[in-house]
Amino acid sequence: MNNTDLKNIKHQKSLDVYKIREDFPILETLVRGKPLVYLDNSATTQKPRCVIERMTRYYELENANVHRGVHRLSEIASQEYENAREVVREFLNAESVEEIIFVRGTTEAINLVANTFGKSFIKEGDEIIISEMEHHSNIVPWQILCEEKKAKLKIIPFNDKGELILSEFEKLISDKTKFVSIVHISNSLGTINPVKKIIDIAHHYEIPVLIDGAQSIMHTEIDVQDLGCDFFVFSGHKLFGPTGIGILYGKKNILEKLPPYQGGGDMIKSVTFEKTIYNDLPWKFEAGTPNIVGAIGLSEAIKYVKSIGYESITVYENELLEYATNRLKQIPSLRIIGEASTKGPIISFIIENIHPHDIGTILDFEGIAIRTGHHCTQPVMKHFNIPATARASFTFYNTKEEIDKLVEGIQKVIKVFS
């Protein structure tokens, strides 16, 4: 058998969801006396035992500060921290570890770029393009920047199915456009945006692009070199890793041109009162003691996801999405918000005359966790002229039985309010 054959066999391997569920201790718990049905994965994902155990082991056996001590534990901690960076590099297929910066999460990554890129390259009259479906974390940092620099924020609209209108994007581009920042998969609509196309268009005009991968990272394989994006950001907690850790990937030649974000220890080579020499990449952007255990936990999570494999994850999650969409569509008073032709396993919906909060609370009585509200995307709510939606978001440990429970739960909600 040659390599390609082996690869095909690997790809055909279907995912054993019941076995996978055993890896997640929380999935065995009861909520309000009922087995937990966790359908709020877009907000945060649950953690597999290997991640929890790896982090415990770090604190039990390896804990020390990094890059600072000559003692053995500090050496181990530093090594593990930098190993984690290499795991992330390989995972994203970045060219070098210098391009991988540990941050607190997506929000901090975007703020870092808006601050540093903004400081150096944005001036009065310049324009930054985002879209109508951005998470607040990809709106507000740019708004703050625009206010400070008297620059302008331009918005790519989406159609009523929740798809970005690319022809409008091209119309927005001018020689004033200095940056484009776009969400890969929308957390409230589920839309998978054609980011590669967007990047190509922007690059045609030599405009750098940031991709908000907060939602895409758990569903799709990311190859930053193939995408060609200048920045890619995501949060560890949405990839089965811990909270408080996230990744900023940036192309080295751009990162090198940016000023530091925060000042402090670790980000310097030498300090005198006259002059400070900044550290090399990636540490230039990592001031202060980092989230060491977070980075190590994240790298363990990445290894776990890779052991399942994105190919089988995507196939399985598409099945869940299709099954759930079909079942929910059979409920007459229910309307799905976000019907793009390509979607991640995220379904926002509303029910006639029933407020999403009431849906959420009644489902909670059944042990079913969904999200209700505006999902930090108020402009999306405004587009559809609704205050909020209920949202079920799936991942590879969810089952069709859980979707059945969701549907039963929704029927119960409708009955309570009939």
Place this chain on the structure above:
Amino acid sequence: MNDLRELYQEVILDHSKHPKNYHKMEDATHVAEGYNPLCGDHFNLYLKVEDGIIKDVSFLGAGCAISKASASIMTSIIKGKSIEDAEKIFQNFHSLVTGKIDKNFDINSLGKLAVFSGVSEYPVRVKCATLAWHTLINALKNKPGITSTE
């Protein structure tokens, strides 16, 4: 609490489906807007106050069952009451839904408001239950702007 009927009592469901005093008031003396950005609950509250007495009260807007029922029941309870009494009722109601009510307090003295006692077990829903009341207090104080729960 595991029975959802304890939270969504019939009275609450009735009021949310058929709210009382649910209309705009053209000759209001006090008007205020209440907004809960977290869930998008949004109400306008209208009051006619004469000599320290709430002669008339109405509301209009959209929200979840808890917030709508609370607004509806509030309007029917405070109509005809003095401002002072209304504020006192709110204090007791607030203690009730935040679970801080005195053990010896007779819940029945709150009348219909007692149906909201289940809310105290749902901290995130407390804001829904109190939005109309906070808006009322601000309206009475003639505080400008939108009353927000955040």
